[in-house]
Amino acid sequence: MIEYLGVIVYFMVATVLGVVMFWAATQCSSQRLDLEKLTAYECGYDAFGEARSPFDVGFYLVAILFLVFDLEVAFLIPWALGGVLSGWAGLAALLLFLAVLVVGFVYEWGKGALDWNSPETL
Template sequence: MVDLAQYLPILLFLAVALGLSSAFVFLPMAVGRLTGAHKPDVAKLSEYECGFPAFEEPRSQFDVRFYLVAILFIIFDLEAAFLFPWAVSLDQIGWAGWATMMIFIFELVLGLVYAWKKGALDWE
């Protein structure tokens, strides 16, 4: 039987983290509204980074290859996130854990070879 009391510190940590992050996000917005700092006018809404209007629509579309490279980066970044705990616990999980990770790495290599052959990693 699992003792759920051992998860109490984790739940408390998550509750405190959620409370603090919510306070850091929403409290400045609420204070800004209450103190009158939220009164947009023409001067406040004008361009302030470069001093002149943008040349084109800021919501322009990106090339689909940008998204493909980003997704591939996330996939291979997650591979590294799985490798560290596996390496730390390798002495406890034995040969079954080693074989499972080798299958996982093999699948990722197959995915990389497929993306490479399809030209997903070529940037023009």
């Protein structure tokens, strides 16, 4: 585990550096605040409506699909390392796994989930 020391130190150094830089800016500059400056930027208009508004369900869908497929990649990684050792049986298992995923992928493609222009087909 000792090799992870570098990672931990790296996290600490980067965090401290970021905080110090942010803090230094608040100390070095003069602040003259007014109401207009403190409201959300909307091209010079007074803000209308809420920023917490409904957004395109497509973004949500992409995130869900990403979760599934990223997990798939994570499952493939052990095979990538031990695959040579596991021989033909390992390869067959991998191809089966991939086949199931490809079926899922084709299904979502056919459903139009990957078509950004027509979320109404869902």
